[in-house]
Amino acid sequence: MDIILPSEQPAVIKIIGVGGGGANAVNRMIVSNVSNVEFFAVNTDSSALRKSGAENKVQLGEDGLGAGGDPLKAQKYAEAAEEQLKDMLSGTDMVFITTGMGGGTGTGASPVIARISKELGILTVGVVTKPFEMEGPDRTQYANNGIAKLREFTDALIVIPNDNIFSLMDEKTPYEKAFENIDDVLRRSIESITDTITKTGVINIDFADVKGVLSNSESAVIGLGDGQNFQEAFNKALNNKFVEGKDITEANKILINVSYSTNNNFTVEDMKNANEYVKKECKERPYLKIGNVIDNNLNTKMRVSIIASFQKKNEPASDLFENARKEEKQEIKQVQQRIEMQDDKNRDPFAQPACEVHKPRRL
Numbered sequence: 001m002d003i004i005l006p007s008e009q010p011a012v013i014k015i016i017g018v019g020g021g022g023a024n025a026v027n028r029m030i031v032s033n034v035s036n037v038e039f040f041a042v043n044t045d046s047s048a049l050r051k052s053g054a055e056n057k058v059q060l061g062e063d064g065l066g067a068g069g070d071p072l073k074a075q076k077y078a079e080a081a082e083e084q085l086k087d088m089l090s091g092t093d094m095v096f097i098t099t100g101m102g103g104g105t106g107t108g109a110s111p112v113i114a115r116i117s118k119e120l121g122i123l124t125v126g127v128v129t130k131p132f133e134m135e136g137p138d139r140t141q142y143a144n145n146g147i148a149k150l151r152e153f154t155d156a157l158i159v160i161p162n163d164n165i166f167s168l169m170d171e172k173t174p175y176e177k178a179f180e181n182i183d184d185v186l187r188r189s190i191e192s193i194t195d196t197i198t199k200t201g202v203i204n205i206d207f208a209d210v211k212g213v214l215s216n217s218e219s220a221v222i223g224l225g226d227g228q229n230f231q232e233a234f235n236k237a238l239n240n241k242f243v244e245g246k247d248i249t250e251a252n253k254i255l256i257n258v259s260y261s262t263n264n265n266f267t268v269e270d271m272k273n274a275n276e277y278v279k280k281e282c283k284e285r286p287y288l289k290i291g292n293v294i295d296n297n298l299n300t301k302m303r304v305s306i307i308a309s310f311q312k313k314n315e316p317a318s319d320l321f322e323n324a325r326k327e328e329k330q331e332i333k334q335v336q337q338r339i340e341m342q343d344d345k346n347r348d349p350f351a352q353p354a355c356e357v358h359k360p361r362r363l
């Protein structure tokens with residue numbers, strides 16, 4: 001008798017750059033070959049849209065002349081384009097909305113796109129910047145209002161103040177170059193999540209795991225670090241402060257993804273150290289999952305990304321996680337995991353992890 005196993009469908013992930021800054025950030029992702037995702041640019045400004053490298057473009061408003069720095073105008077344009085935006089979003093598992101907050105289009109249209117996305121049941125994550133202080137108090141005010149609205153409609157919102165990135169740059173950095181660096185931080189933040197989901201191979205942190213951590217969170221932060229060994233990369237990721245928000249040690253759920261080439265090793269001791277750190281330093285005992293990905297582009301480098309989320313009050317982390325788990329229909333995979341865990345049981349020196357820990361398997 002032939003046994004037919006259900007095929008595993010890859011998660012459909014769309015990255016939507018809204019407004020001028022959002023579109024530029026998406027362009028940077030395209031140039032840097034962020035893979036296994038679809039790119040979209042949404043703008044009120046048709047000339048900026050023409051320059052976008054995204055394969056899919058949506059113009060808001062009829063005249064293509066921009067929103068003139070007016071978020072309300074952009075919001076109305078986006079609401080009028082609801083059907084077009086629904087078409088753009090349908091058939092998607094996860095959406096990233098990225099924008100520079102503080103102007104008209106990104107600030108006004110992003111919350112509308114997020115609302116539609118959430119209504120379609122899509123895991124919706126915002127990755128946005130706050131304007132430089134030197135851009136003036138009005139932009140900051142617009143940005144704060146836009147961020148508050150966007151937070152209402154996203155599962156998780158990652159906020160990156162431009163000044164945090166600027167503080168790492170030389171003051172003589174040309175203005176344009178400063179935005180290139182900011183686009184790059186947006187790229188790395190999003191890529192750290194998409195790579196975690198799509199680059200499988202050794203131990204999986206899959207879409208359901210990411211959904212479990214980011215769904216309906218109050219906020220989320222990301223830490224990224226590269227190093228010559230795990231500890232160096234892990235320390236850098238823990239101290240990587242460009243994202244606004246609470247400290248990782250206050251998180252309710254944490255995913256740690258370790259990427260390295262076959263020239264390198266993620267050892268049992270490394271796993272133990274990460275586990276111990278979370279046990280010792282985190283205030284509440286968070287849900288923890290550690291995964292790894294083999295990426296031969298990294299050569300001798302190791303890369304650690306930490307995705308940490310903070311739960312809304314009155315929503316126990318365990319319930320949310322259970323709900324996300326229930327939605328996972330890959331029963332065959334779960335059976336396989338159980339069998340593998342059984343096989344590994346005697347070899348697993350960490351029988352009492354802080355929470356759930358997946359031990360790397362050597363190929």
Ligand SMILES: Nc1nc2c(ncn2[C@@H]2O[C@H](COP(=O)(O)OP(=O)(O)OP(=O)(O)O)[C@@H](O)[C@H]2O)c(=O)[nH]1
Nearest residue numbers: 019020021024067069100102103104105106131179
């Ligand atoms: N990451 C990034 N941010 C940018 C860039 N250009 C501007 N920003 C930031 O994004 C904020 C909004 O600017 P834009 O993106 O030009 O504005 P918009 O959303 O297109 O809005 P309108 O043009 O007013 O309709 C600015 O205040 C900057 O802080 C860019 O190239 N990259």
Ligand SMILES: [Mg+2]
Nearest residue numbers: 019020045105
């Ligand atoms: Mg614009």
